[in-house]
Amino acid sequence: MIPPRLTPLLSQFDFACERLIDRLGGPAVDSGDGTPVSVDPMTDDEFQWEPVPGCWSVRRRSDEPGPRATFLAGRGEWGRDLAPHPHPWPPPVTTIAWRLSHLSEMLLLRADHTSGSHTLTRDDYVDTGDAVTAIAAFQRGAAVWRQALLNVDDAALDIVGVCTYPHGSDPDEPFLEIVWWVNQEVLHHGAEIALLRDLYRAR
Numbered sequence: 001m002i003p004p005r006l007t008p009l010l011s012q013f014d015f016a017c018e019r020l021i022d023r024l025g026g027p028a029v030d031s032g033d034g035t036p037v038s039v040d041p042m043t044d045d046e047f048q049w050e051p052v053p054g055c056w057s058v059r060r061r062s063d064e065p066g067p068r069a070t071f072l073a074g075r076g077e078w079g080r081d082l083a084p085h086p087h088p089w090p091p092p093v094t095t096i097a098w099r100l101s102h103l104s105e106m107l108l109l110r111a112d113h114t115s116g117s118h119t120l121t122r123d124d125y126v127d128t129g130d131a132v133t134a135i136a137a138f139q140r141g142a143a144v145w146r147q148a149l150l151n152v153d154d155a156a157l158d159i160v161g162v163c164t165y166p167h168g169s170d171p172d173e174p175f176l177e178i179v180w181w182v183n184q185e186v187l188h189h190g191a192e193i194a195l196l197r198d199l200y201r202a203r
Contacts, residue, residue: 003152003154003157005157005176006149006154006157006176009179010146012183013146013149013179013182013183014146016186016187020186020190020193020194021138022039024041024042024100024131024135024138024193024197025041025042025135026039027041041131042096042131042197043131044129044130044131046197046200047096047100047129048096048129049095050093050095051199051203054066054067054092054093055098056068056069056080056082056093056098058079058081058098058128059072059078059079059081060077060078061076061078065082068092073105073122073125074101074105074122074123074124074125074126075126076127078126078128080101080105082122096193096196096197100134100135100137100193101134101137102189103189104125104134104140104141105122105125105141106141106167107141107142107145107182108140108144108145109165109167110145110165110168110182111144111147112144113164113165113170114151114165114175115148115151116144118164121166145182157174158176159175160173160174160175162178163175163178
């Protein structure tokens with residue numbers, strides 16, 4: 001039984017994820033009024049496209065961090081540009097690869113720190129340099145976070161620290177606030193990714 005307070009947030013999350021996945025992979029996406037608009041699948045070149053100099057992205061570890069980044073997060077051949085707090089100001093423009101990696105890692109880790117082992121860190125996350133694998137990683141992250149939401153009852157929504165995700169305010173916030181925050185992360189980064197797709201097409 002889904003808690004009534006969680007129902008609209010879960011519906012919003014599902015809508016945001018479905019729209020982003022459709023926007024990335026095609027063959028069509030809802031234009032906003034129910035009319036399908038044709039969308040080409042994202043290519044690896046577009047995935048890694050840097051629209052301005054000094055972008056943060058996902059890079060081969062052998063290439064070292066990008067401008068103003070101090071390390072590449074994750075493990076394996078690829079990593080995401082990052083720097084410890086305080087982050088560079090003004091913030092660097094980030095590629096679709098960076099934004100998808102950020103979303104996928106956040107969803108996976110928050111799910112683990114809600115109803116999993118409570119042990120995963122950024123060092124456990126594996127990035128890749130291709131669009132197809134990155135889209136699949138986002139879908140997996142969305143699925144495990146959704147399942148974590150289905151495992152909580154209404155009382156848990158008011159409890160501070162249900163999620164112990166170490167890269168946010170989760171240990172200090174009621175869980176309902178964290179659910180809302182995850183939704184806005186998917187919504188606003190999804191909109192940024194959609195704009196980057198538009199700019200890439202019109203470049």
